[in-house]
Every structure is written in structure tokens, then in C-alpha cells.
Amino acid sequence: MRHENLFTPVDLGAGLILNNRLIMAPLTRCMADENLVPTETMAAYYGRRADIGLIISEATNISPSAQGYPKSPGLYNDAQVKAWKNITQRVHQNGGKIFVQLWHTGRVSHSFFQNGEKPLAPSAIGIEGHVPRMRELEYGEPKAMTEADITQVINDFAIAAANAKKAGFDGVEIHGANGYLIDQFLHFSSNQRTDEFGGTAKNMSRLLFSVIDAVKKEIEHVGVRLSPAAYFNMEHDVRDVGVFDYVLSKLNSLELTYVHTGIFEDSHIDYLNGSVTQYIRQSYHGTVIANGGYTAKSGAQTILKGDADLIAIGRPLIANPDYVEKVKTEQVLTEYTEDMLTELI
Template sequence: MKEIPVSLFEPIRVGRLDLPNRTVMAAMTRSRADQEGVPSPSMATYYAQRASAGLIITEGTQPSVQGQGYPWTPGIYTDAQVAGWRAVTDAVHAAGGRIFNQIQHSGRVGHPSVHGLRPVGPSAVRANGQIFTPTGPQDLVEPRELTISEIHAIVEEFSNAARRAVEAGFDGVELHSAMGYLLHQFLAPNSNQRSDAYGGSVQGRIRFVVEVAEAVAGAIGSDRVGLRISPAKPINDIADTDATELYPALLGALTPLDLAHVHLVAADDEDVNDKIRAAWPGILVVNPLNAFPEPPADAGRANAEQWLRRGADLISFGRGFLANPDLVERFRINGPLNPINPEGLYGGGRTGYTDYPTLG
């Protein structure tokens, strides 16, 4: 029987990394890259400020122009983007931290006004809702259904992005198969209505995610690869109607790869969470809540400790780290937490980004 950790502050080995504590900074879109997807110098400051996290996972980073969903998000497919990210990873490592790049293809969650291209998806099914664009909120559009050859090309985009991430100095990557983006769109029956090998049955719908994970693990080593999932979370109009069957099947197919971690955004249905913990024999990172617009007063620490007792190995925090660069130390001494400044959540300058005070 696995040993249950006493607290968030115990060390743990994840893949090839020895982490000093069990807190993970979750990916959060901050929209500070330039028009070409090149990370800005302020991003190096932002991430380095939070280097006391056991592991930092960056904001979602597109592997191609087509993969971009929102304005001013970073990419990882050009030499200039790699150089921009190198400044970030150098700063984090100099501050004693460890950092993974989250690779995110947004799929149907996008808009032609962002990059001039029609969004793509597993099927030509429009998601209900709006998306932020350079000219303000607009309705999501109907995506173009990907061909088989295009699916294979996107698998290669992910593996190339992972190679570039290692070139940029990242300790690893996390594949974003959550929150209604492309990999998640292939998993869910309401967004994936294909009748070929990438749709229909559970085995068909998990195929794309498994192929991406295999390709990336083959490119950089499985001990540098994590996968994020958010089963039964109806974000971006996703409906995981068979989550209790699909996710154990997905994790069973991924188990032989021996990935560094699986990162679970906890479902509201505890049966789903229990089945995922039982199905995944490796390291499990849990994000126990997705509170909006404000996290609880303790930034979710009480929930985190409950999850450690339930078998999670690490706990990820989003908005807690956003407003508290020294969140780990604040947790350690039960210190007060900074409130979130809504100015600068997405885009802008230093305000609401790198100007949050530390206890010192």
C-alpha cells in the first residue's frame, strides 16, 4: 500500500526531477506574449517569482499557428519563441525552480480574427459560447473537420513542440487534454462525431490522445511528459457523457508509457475521481477545485490536504499562485494571502502580473 504523505511540504520524485515539495503551479493563461507568440521579458520575471513551487507548469502554449485560441498567447514552434522561452527557463532555474511547458492546441475553441485561419476540430461541431478576440468577445465559429492526414500532422506538431521545449530549457512538458481543447475534443462524444478510426467507440476516441502521448514520449522521454485531464467538466461546451468508462480506458492505454504524471482537474462526480485514481498507477497531480472568480480564503489548502489523504501525490494551485508568488511559504507559516487584482488578469503590463508582494 502506498505511503500517504503527511503534508504539502514533503519532497517527491516526479519523472527525472526531485521536487522539494508537493505544490504545483497550474497553467494559467496570462496573455503576455507578443503578436508573434514570443514570450516577453516580463514572463521571465513572473515565473521566476514563483520558483518555490515544487513544479511550475506554464500557461498553454500553442504548437502551431493553427493551434492558437486566444490573442497574445505564447508559441513553441519558432526559433524566436524558443529564445524567448529560454530566458524564462534560465530565470526559473537560477531561482532554484523546475518548470514544464504546457502544450495546448485549442482546436475548435478559437476564432479567425486571432490568426486568420478557421478553427479545426475532430468534427464540424460548433461549441456554444463566446471567445475573447483582439476586438472583444465574439461567438465561437463552426470548426473545419480534420482529415486523417491532418491528424497525423498535428501529432508531429506536438512532438516537434516538445523537442523545442527541451531546447528552450524546460524540464518537461504537459499535454493539455482538458478544458475542452483539441485533445479533449477528441475524447468527448458531443465534439467528436467521427465514424472513422478516431471516433465512435471509446477506443476510437482515445486514439488521438494516446498517439500524441506516444509521439511526445518518444521524442523527449516519457519521464519528461505529463498529461492534464478534466473529466466531466463542461468547460467550452464539452460533455463527457461516458467519463467513468472512457478515462480508465485512456489511462490504461497510457500506463505502459510510464509518464511523469497525470494532472487531474477533479470532477464534481467523486465516482469519476475514484476510478481515475484506481486506474492510474503513477504520479497523480490533482487540482481540487476550479473556483471562479475567487478561490477560497485559504486558496484551497484544506481541500489539498484532503486530496493528499485520498491518494493524490501532488496538488496544483492556480489563482493562489497568481496572487501569491511565495504561496508555498505562506502555506508553511499559515500567512495571509494576497487578494487577486482583476486588472491585468489577461494582457497588460506589470500591474496584476509581477507586482504582487511577498511576505518578505
């Protein structure tokens, strides 16, 4: 078998043992029902992929105001908890593990999802473009969050984490990446606040650390996904790297299950002196999940070099539900194409 180092079990502590080092990256599929309740089709989709070391679910709304995409599932009411329980049971029956990725989209939303109100953001700075799959909905100017709004969001993360436990998830991934709410606080182009949530690395990361604190009280295993490179719905600012230096060094003192790279292609970035994963590895001393354009081969090499402990795979897993088996038996993979997004295979 090639790439053998991908197929050794990993002990992530507190009884969480993964069968291999491959992780299913979170993948939004917009196929919950009209009430944002996961479906039986989703249970079959995740169940088919349970031979991967750990599934990280598609991004999941912590509250109604977190929503920015049609039919993205939630985890804030009993019907959603029950439906997710069906999914976690399916994955467990098939020998796998599953975390839920908890999400607030912030300014990457539209008043359409907010009962006509403006979406929430650190500052009233909008983005260009339109809601995916809903071309008629152009993004507009968001509302700068009040301290009460921020407290509410932290509470909503805690409630969703408690629901994750009820639903049988093995842990939670906090979505701090890809230009969504927490990431909006971590970058200067989207966070121009002058209160205790803006202006300095400590202030800009206050929401992230408050959310980690609140979520940790509810569930044992907590991972965090971060995007130190502003690459999606975000503009780069030279000062951002100082924020992430601070965040990563402070994460060392918390008992997290992992830190996970959020980027589409994990290639060299000059101002980070390496790939995003290498940059994270330099400052963060716990378990690191690499992601962004990896193959089994490049993933195995990355682990061998010591740049990461685990490798998350996204698009190839959409195209190949049997990805693990295919890699193990050296079969050719089906190429991912965007038209595969219309169906959950």
C-alpha cells in the same frame, strides 16, 4: 509548520526531484508579444514563483493554427525557443523546475487566428460564445479534420516537444483537458467521427496516444492533463466515462511522469462516483496531481488520504507570487480577483 506533508521532496524519476508537493497550475495570461514570443516580464513572473515544487507554464501553442487566444505564447520558432530559454534559466537559477504545457485549442479558436480559414476540430460542431478578451469574435463552425490534418497536429506536438528540450524545460505537459483539441476527441458531444478517430473509446483516444508517443520520443518527462468531467466548452454524454476508463487504464502501461486533473472545482460528481481526482486515482496507478479549488489545508488532507501525490494551485498563485512562503509561515493569503489578470505580478 502546518501542512508539513506538502513540504517533503518528491522524486519523479530520471533525476527530476521536486522540493515540495505544490505545483503551479497552468494559467493563460495572454501577455506574450504580438509575435507570440514570451517576454522578459514573463521571465520575472515565473522566476518569482520558483520556490513552488514545479511550475507548469501557461498553455503554449504548438503551431500557428493551435492559437485561440490573443497573445498566448508559442513554441514553434527560434525566437520563441530563445525567449522560453530565458524563462527556464530564470526558474532554474532560482532553484525551481518548469514544464511547458503544450496546447492546440481546436474549435475553441476563430478564423481570425487562422488566416480566415475555419479552425480545426474532430467534427464540424461549433461552440457558443466569443473569444475571451475579444468580444467581437463569436465562435463559428469548425472544419472536421482530415487524416492529413491529424498527422500534422501530431507532428507539431513532436516539434514543440523537441523545442521544449532545446529551451531547457524539465518536461512537457500535454494539454488533453478543458475542452481543447485533444479533449474534443475524447468526448462524444464534440467527436462524431465515423473513421478510426471516432465512435469507440479506442478510436477517440487515438489522437491522445499518438501525441503521447510522438512527444515521448523527444523528451523524457511527459505529463498529461485530462478532464473526464465535461465542464468547459463541452457537453456531457453518459458514454464519455467509458472513454476515460479506457484512457486511464491504458495510461498505466506508458511511462508518464504524472496525470493531472483539469477542473475548476474538484468536488463530488455523481456519475464519476467521486471527485475527478478520486476517479483518476482509481484507475491510474502512477503519480496524480489534484487540482481545482484546493487550499493548502485541503491539499494536505488529500495527500494524506492517498487521493493524490501532488497539489496544483492556480488562482491563489496569481494573487500570491509568494504563495509557498505564505503557506509555510502561516500568513494570510491575498484573495484572487479577475481584475488581477491585467498585470503580471
